[in-house]
Amino acid sequence: MDLSPAAMADPIDALRHLRADFPILNEKVHGKPLVFLDSAASAQKPVQVIDAMSRTMRTQYANVHRGLHWMSERTTDACEGVRDQVAGLIGAPSREEIVFTRNSTEAINLVAHSFGSLIRPGQAVVISEMEHHANLVPWQMLRDRAGIELRVAPITDAGELELDALERLLSDGKVALVAVTHMSNVLGTVTPARQIADMAHAAGARVLFDGSQMVVHRRVDVREIGADFYVFTGHKLYGPTGIGVLWGRRELLDAMPPFLGGGEMISTVRFEGATWATVPHKFEAGTPAIVETIGLGAAISYIESIGFDAIAAHEAALTDHALRRLAEVPGLRVIGAPADRGGVISFTMDDVHPHDIATLLDRNGIAIRAGHHCAEPLMRRLGVNATARASFGLYTTREEVDTLATTLEQIRSLFV
Amino acid sequence: MERDTLYQRQVIDRARTPAHAGSLDDATHVGEGTNPMCGDRVRVGLSMTGDRVTAIRHETRGCAICIASADMMAGLAGGRSALELDTLGRLFGEMLRTGEGAEQVGELEVFAPLHRHRSRIRCATLPWTALTEALVGAVDGTPDGSKDRRGVDASATRGDGRHG
Ligand SMILES: Cc1ncc(COP(=O)(O)O)c(C=O)c1O
Numbered sequence: 279m280d281l282s283p284a285a286m287a288d289p290i291d292a293l294r295h296l297r298a299d300f301p302i303l304n305e306k307v308h309g310k311p312l313v314f315l316d317s318a319a320s321a322q323k324p325v326q327v328i329d330a331m332s333r334t335m336r337t338q339y340a341n342v343h344r345g346l347h348w349m350s351e352r353t354t355d356a357c358e359g360v361r362d363q364v365a366g367l368i369g370a371p372s373r374e375e376i377v378f379t380r381n382s383t384e385a386i387n388l389v390a391h392s393f394g395s396l397i398r399p400g401q402a403v404v405i406s407e408m409e410h411h412a413n414l415v416p417w418q419m420l421r422d423r424a425g426i427e428l429r430v431a432p433i434t435d436a437g438e439l440e441l442d443a444l445e446r447l448l449s450d451g452k453v454a455l456v457a458v459t460h461m462s463n464v465l466g467t468v469t470p471a472r473q474i475a476d477m478a479h480a481a482g483a484r485v486l487f488d489g490s491q492m493v494v495h496r497r498v499d500v501r502e503i504g505a506d507f508y509v510f511t512g513h514k515l516y517g518p519t520g521i522g523v524l525w526g527r528r529e530l531l532d533a534m535p536p537f538l539g540g541g542e543m544i545s546t547v548r549f550e551g552a553t554w555a556t557v558p559h560k561f562e563a564g565t566p567a568i569v570e571t572i573g574l575g576a577a578i579s580y581i582e583s584i585g586f587d588a589i590a591a592h593e594a595a596l597t598d599h600a601l602r603r604l605a606e607v608p609g610l611r612v613i614g615a616p617a618d619r620g621g622v623i624s625f626t627m628d629d630v631h632p633h634d635i636a637t638l639l640d641r642n643g644i645a646i647r648a649g650h651h652c653a654e655p656l657m658r659r660l661g662v663n664a665t666a667r668a669s670f671g672l673y674t675t676r677e678e679v680d681t682l683a684t685t686l687e688q689i690r691s692l693f694v
Numbered sequence: 695m696e697r698d699t700l701y702q703r704q705v706i707d708r709a710r711t712p713a714h715a716g717s718l719d720d721a722t723h724v725g726e727g728t729n730p731m732c733g734d735r736v737r738v739g740l741s742m743t744g745d746r747v748t749a750i751r752h753e754t755r756g757c758a759i760c761i762a763s764a765d766m767m768a769g770l771a772g773g774r775s776a777l778e779l780d781t782l783g784r785l786f787g788e789m790l791r792t793g794e795g796a797e798q799v800g801e802l803e804v805f806a807p808l809h810r811h812r813s814r815i816r817c818a819t820l821p822w823t824a825l826t827e828a829l830v831g832a833v834d835g836t837p838d839g840s841k842d843r844r845g846v847d848a849s850a851t852r853g854d855g856r857h858g
Contacts, residue, residue, distance in 0.1 A: 410769060631757030633732060637814060649732050663733035663755070691756070692706060 284522060289591035290676050293528030295614070296584065298675045299324035303692050310643025313678045316519035318463050318622045318669030320513045323577075327517055330576035341565055343542060357568060360575035361558070364527060367578050368489075368508060370525050375559040377524040377531070378566055382490045383412040385509035386526035387455070388561060389486060390416035393507070393526075395457065401423035401454040404429045404447050404483070406439055406469075407460045407659050411652040412638035413488045417457060429453070433659065437465035437614025441473065442584045448481035456485045460492035460508075464651045464667065465614035466597070466622035468492065475504030484530065490514055494671075495593050495620045497586035500525055512570065514572050516671075518531065520571035524561070531557040538563040589672055596670050603683040609690055614667055621670035624651070631694045632666040638689045644682055699759070700807040700814075709758035714768035715840055720749040725828030729756075734817065736764050738824040745775045752824070758818050759808070760790045761797040764821035776829045790815045 286667040297303050305312045340349035342357050365373045379385040403417050431444040456478040461468050478485040486507035493510045500508045513519040540563035544551040554560045560563045609628035636648035647667045650657045721739030728735045734756035741749045750771045754765040787803050789795045793809035805818050
């Protein structure tokens, strides 16, 4: 780590040395150095993750929980060790409360299916206007299947949850679950999780947070925020695809029926029926994503070696810088202005279509996202068809943000 | 700044000041194409005498590629028969996929560089989806972008970064 006074004083530069850990940052796109500003969609991977996965397949691989042999036992230990790491990462009281899934989407579907089967017709689930489709469509499916009501908590024009309106949605005591994002993938809004959880609990409801974006940027403690369920996805956390996490309170997981059936999730099986394994295995049918789980473990070790203080400080300073620079681009409008926000910035620029912006930025090596960001109802609420979105990772530099801003100015001059 | 041959002045100017935009009051045939990926939409209104297009207008909500493509299509459609337009649409779709055959599609050749931007091909073919629908005369209004039936091949246009 660079301990020079300058680096210590500048939280953005303080992480610059970490870029060397990400081989892909040396790549060129259309002959230009890659400026990767699409980490909210999926983050790049450090060598620590790449090597851990490759090492597993080269030297220590077998199926888990099944073999009586040395390789299987070691591989099982490695995977189960990651459960401890995840519990540590999010402050879960028990490793048994960590369920591995494929991604956030599967984790939410698991809750919608299994916790959902305990929700009675006439009860309700509350989501917000700024949910990713992953935290919207599973609840619509539950609504249509189980005759429950789906209520949508509105947001303000600044992109913050309207807590008064949420309070009203909870007031009839019919709500079984509040399922909301902990950080918006479109607006960057960080939601007041503790307050939401307290409100839900006071109304007799449980609360699920979609932490897909949040765990990447800040230290999360599921007990401090009063969560009942928390989900995230490995590939945004500098880990591999194919591995995600559901954390749930033990008593809830115990009460919930399984999601998928198959090997690993049973205690005994006869043709007449089967009994379930205990949690978390009850929810982990079939051979898990072994190599990816180990990759996620390496990613968590990597993040924790940097520390969330440094990561959060880098992100806050970089986001401030970006908001300042983008405000200087003529015609550019940043969507939303939440008081507590992370490093995800959606914008439009006059009437230049976001796809034209994205293609022209790409020609200059700059990768951003353009479209509806898997949040169509939110786009409608904001009155836009699509936006461009820049999002930052721990490897993002001030110069990259500056390059974005100056290239946007040049693109605009083409169109006006 | 690298501008890319795709965004030639011709395309940008055409998108900013289209010559054939608007609705056609006495349209006998209408068609619509929508792209669920981005919410872009093209509506085409035609009037026809026999199997020939005598007037055409488009209402396009979309990116520069989409608007310019719609406008150039409208410019080329007047006086042509349904069959000729079907053939032109096919050649255009083929050029977008392969980058070849630009000499057969008139001023639509400016879109040839799109073959290197697979995720954007749909932007240029959306007007043709609307035109095809108008020519078939089947207006069912379903917002289904996957129904390019003739002329253009939409199969190469999947692959939006869905996640985020
Ligand atoms: C807020 C949010 N929730 C859920 C998801 C879904 O993640 P995944 O596709 O890995 O399941 C994403 C990203 O795609 C997201 O940004």
